[in-house]
Amino acid sequence: MGVHTIKMPDVGEGITEAEIVEWNVSVGDTVREDDVLAAVMTDKATVEIPSPVEGKIVSIEGEVGQMTAVGSAIVSIEVEGAGNSPVEKAPPPPAAKEPPPVAEASEEAAEAPVEAAPAKAEPARPAAAGPAPAAPRRVPATNGPPRPEGERPLAAPSVRKRAMDAGIELVYVRGSGPAGRILSEDLDAYIAGKAEPVTSSFQPNNTITETKVIGLRRKIAERLQDAKKRIPHITYVDEVDMTELEELRHHLNETRRPDQPKLTLLPFIMRAMVKALRTYPKLSAHFDDEAGILREFGAAHIGMAVQTANGLMVAVVRNAEARDIWNLAEEAQRLAAAARDGTITREELTGSTITLTSLGSIGGIVSTPVINSPEVAIVGVNKIAMRPVYQDGAFVPRKIMNLSSSFDHRIVDGWDAAEFIQHIRRSLETPATLFMEP
Incomplete structure (x- = not known):
């Protein structure tokens, strides 16, 4: 029998570590060959690590949420044959594990204070103080009248x-004095523990739940x-x-062909962004603040924020300047579906x-979106609401929507x-x- 060691793979693009x-x-x-052993994440892309061999898992290195360097051993599998790693036999247990005479003396010493404890004098304590419980007694009885909410006990x-x-x-x-005085x-x-507690319709919840922030979040x-x-x-x-x-x-949705996607607002806004970028090209750009270089792109690769069960992803509609309304809608729907079902690729999540x-x-009235670095601008869309607008001497109902957009003030005035x-x-x-x- 031998041991086959699997190491954290190099996923490319200069990545030096990944998160389990x-x-x-x-x-x-x-496990059998090609069984998925683990999933690791790097820069919003999740990569599954399959087993290249068949055998028995003998060790696992790293916990969920731990960052592991590329090339580090993460799984060892016992296999038929020589394997790819030397078999390290466990050293024999040290003699110190057998109870020596010193340990017996320690046990006797540890028991000594227990026997001597009654002889130790303790200062008298007031009888009224009573033992303090480890935690507040908050378990109400199922009978007895409840104390009204907000009432301060007397x-x-x-x-x-x-x-x-x-x-x-x-x-x-429960109070036995006049007017329920305690x-x-x-x-x-x-x-x-000889009295039933007062029940109440309000019960405080002092639970604390701790969740480790890992993965996409x-x-x-x-x-x-x-x-x-x-x-x-x-x-x-x-x-x-x-x-x-x-x-x-x-109107377009009612008259669209069967092969055409349903239109949402996003393809229209993307098209409007493309037209605006023709006049303001430096907003389709990356700012490398360490090198002091602004890279303006002739292409409009529009990142589209997609909410998924695992968190927010930014799928990229590439070359939006070369697409019409229908094609923008089709690509946006495809990317959103891929992001939500987990089939979206790394290339579709980068390069916006x-x-x-x-x-x-x-979408609320106003938002303050955070720029997707190293970009210099992000356009935020709020909900459409019917509002009265004064036009031609009278108030008329109009569908109004706010655009809340953020910019890198180092580049954009x-x-x-x-x-x-x-x-x-x-x-x-x-x-x-x-x-x-455009």
Whole structure:
């Protein structure tokens, strides 16, 4: 028998470490060739590690959430033949594990204080103090009238002080005095467990749940923290009249061909962004602040924020400038579905030059989106709401939507940010221009 050691693979792109996000095997399991042993994550892409051999798992290195360097051993499998690693036999147990005479002396010494304890004098304590419980007694009885919510139990200051020192909430102690006043003997009976606690319709919940932040959620946290730390954000908000565009969108959906996708707002906004980027190309860019270089892209690779069960992903609609409304809608739907079912590729999650984020119908009035570094701009979409708008001497109902967009103030001046959003607004308010060449 031999041992085959599997190491953290090199996933390319200069990655030096990866995070273990899932173990599919345990020590003692028998695996076959190509069985998935673990899943690791690097930069929002999850990679499964299959077994190249058949055998028995003898060791696992690293816990879920641990960052492991490329080339480090992560799994050892006992296989037929020589394997690829030397078999290390466990050393014999050291003699120190056998109980020596010193240990017997220690045990006798440890028992000595127990025998001598009764002889040790303890200072007298007041009988009224009672033993303090380890935790507040908060288990109500199922019978007895409940104390009204918000009612402050009646008790003397001395009784309150004793209850506080003992970790007891008086709301659960039944009082036998006038008007339900809690007396000292009531507290004594409660501490001794001889009194039924008062029931209440309100029960405090002091549970604390700890969850280790790993995988995609940790990657999101790291990227957003870095973006807020490095980039001075400026957020610009303006409202857009979407009435005509919504009428056009509904008409197109009603008359679309069977092979055409259903149109949402996103492809229209992407098209408006493409037209605006023709005038303001430096907003489709990456800023390398360490090298002091701004890279402007002729292509508009629009990142599209997609909420998934595991967290937020940014899928990339590549070359949006070369797509029409229908093709933008089709690609956006394909990428969103792939992100949610976990089949999206690493290439489809990288390389965006500007990002579009939307919270859909729950988008609120205003948001302050965080820039997807190293990009310099992100366009945020809020919900559409019917509002009264004053036009031609009268108030009329209009469908209004806010655009909340953030920019890297090191690269984009406030004037340019406002002009960029105004360009998008004009395109959306005159939707026929979206079908014209930029």
